[in-house]
Amino acid sequence: MRKTTLAVTSALTLLSLPSFAAPYAADARSHGMGNTGVVSADYLTAPLHNPALGALYRENDDIGLLIPAFGVNIHDEDDALSTVDDVQDLYDSIQGLPTPADEAAMNRLLDQLDSSMPIVINGGLTFAIAIPTRFMSMNLFSAGYVEILAAPDISDATNTAERYLNSAVNLAAFGSAEYGVSLSRTYTLGGQTVAFGLTPKYQQLKTYTQRTTLDDFDIEDYDKSEVSKNAFNMDVGIAWYHEAFRAGLSVKDVFKQDIKTKLGSYTYELTPQATVGIGYVSNYVALSLDADLTTQKRFKELDDDTQFVRIGIEGDAWGWAQLRAGYEIDLENNLDNSVTGGIGISPFDVVSLDLAGSYAGDNQFGAAANLAFTF
Template identity: 35%
Template sequence: MMKANLITRSLFSTGLLTLSASALAAGTWAEARNDAMGGTGVASAHYGSAPLVNPALLTQFGPKDDLSIILPSVGARVSDPDNLVDGFDDVKSAWDAFDAQAGDGTGADSSATNLKQKLQDISGHQGKAEAAASAAIAVPNATLPFAFVAKGWGTANAKATVTQSDLAYLDAVGSGAIQPTQADLDKLTSRAEGLAALVTEYGVSVAHQFDLAGHPVSVGVTPKVQRVSTYNYNVAINNFSTSDFRGGDYERSETGGNVDVGLATNLSSEWTVGLVAQNLVARSVETKEINGIKDSFKVRPQATVGTAWSNGIVTTALDIDLTPASGFASEEKSQYAGIGAELNAWSWAQLRAGYRADMRNSDNNAFTAGIGLSPFDVVHLDLTGLVGSGRTYGVVAQLTYTF
């Protein structure tokens, strides 16, 4: 119950979930099977999830496969090492008490001391949430396998910026050197600052297998329409509210085109290697300027190489990012590696596990695990969980239909 409450309270980017919600996803997609296997998939994804991960894998279907529908796949991840949202609530309560006592002239010294302590407790604390959602319809065929894909992915972070001038003022009130007034409260400058970006995409994936010197090589491409919305949330620290984070006053959006390209080849009947480059068109979308502060969200071209081995019962996979992930210009870049495995029991049930690490050490590493239920290989229910350092938790749920 405590962990569930933490996840709910920490999702200051709850609005992202209404789109939908790397996340837990490996960057720009949510897919429960791949996420459970450490965020891999460039060489190990099923053809139905290929348009999300690597469009070249659309050619990797069986003789009985006619249609795959993912509707939906949703996931979210939070990292809140400092219990930030509760800290904002504590500051608001202490602020309101100081405001009331400063107005009537009673007990302001003790309430000022309490507010100063709450501000010091939260100073510099940060929290982060990610979310993603995906839907795809894949139609395999021998000539030109194709798929329709819609997905949304986003990230949000918040931090407490406490100024020394506020602490010095509250210290003076607490010692009795200054008698507070309502006008003084309006001059306090500590802030709650947050950034969020939400990317929505709609595309069509196609793939074809070529013969290269007697060796089969699949090539896939996903042209797409991409909308990037940024949010620059910057308010007085006592006014932080999760419901306001995606308010229109803080939003700026741009729409443009982009494209993903992938390659895949089977080195043997069990061993596959793949390469995907997502978002080949680099984009930079600025936020609104709020209280003199602005940033920009960088949609970066991201290349990932992967390899997988599978005999139908056991599958292992390894993915490594060759370039950093998309993110805000003010944030440290992240670049991931993931490893995972799946045990498939007669195509009726699956157990999965993996590990995902940021090779640049700017994000929390995490263990992943999940289960799959697929009666008659028609309806597939996949659930994934993630636990990592820095009070990091995540979940993904997915429903897939194959015919």
């Protein structure tokens, strides 16, 4: 009973920390441009940002393959992951016979963990096949996202070995997988060219909460105490364009979903997310500004909302190479502002390799990569 109570209390403490980040699209081009995409994404990555953009393709585009897009963000402000590795290695090396110097070193590492901020890691993976046509553009895609939060809970025992063995790490995680088809088409309305898009999708949602000893801790063992839920959802979008000027609106997850955690009785909410974008997209330069119209909810009981304003720019050297930069601001002040940058290489307009990175302070960084083929 004591262990169960302790685990529940630890889960409550862990989830009360405002460190969860909003799910993001695993797209290196977008990542390099401040995670914009409502009007600047291409037809291949349209389902990740705005399904209407699937209808905005070039005359020579017949089919596109994204295999895959991958992204990861790490928020480890106090380098706690390295400290955990160090204290585990030190304990293993002394084999239960510590010298005074060993005990001092171990207590120093445990003190560092005791005062460290939680570790947050999130990542995504996307695959897509796009077939654009003037009758109806179609994009088949699958996308996965996971977010892991770990917070050390260090014992106050006076004996060094007991302090280490009685210390723990509290883990919480949210994961989702989506499988869908994005449909889009362009219309002329009142002399204006407008694209509409719709993405019906099947979702698998999961939450995890657990408490593990510091000695047994491994960040990859997050998927314990699983609670899962399957759901149907939908994204919708609209995009207006005239020459290189664009404006658009995207609404992700039209149908609200929620899923509880196994420990702590917390509820994770996946709420509709509306984002408006304006931009300029030409053969040589792209400028984009996205603004969330709604806050992104997550745990219902906590103040962990986010609402972003993003700006991005891309320079294109004759379709062969690209240079990108961007900036991302959380209006709710739960996440640090982030600077982003990236490059792209696209020889012969057949193979595209995109790389991107982001920085938001010490040990707070992200990276993304795309490999795509267009024919």
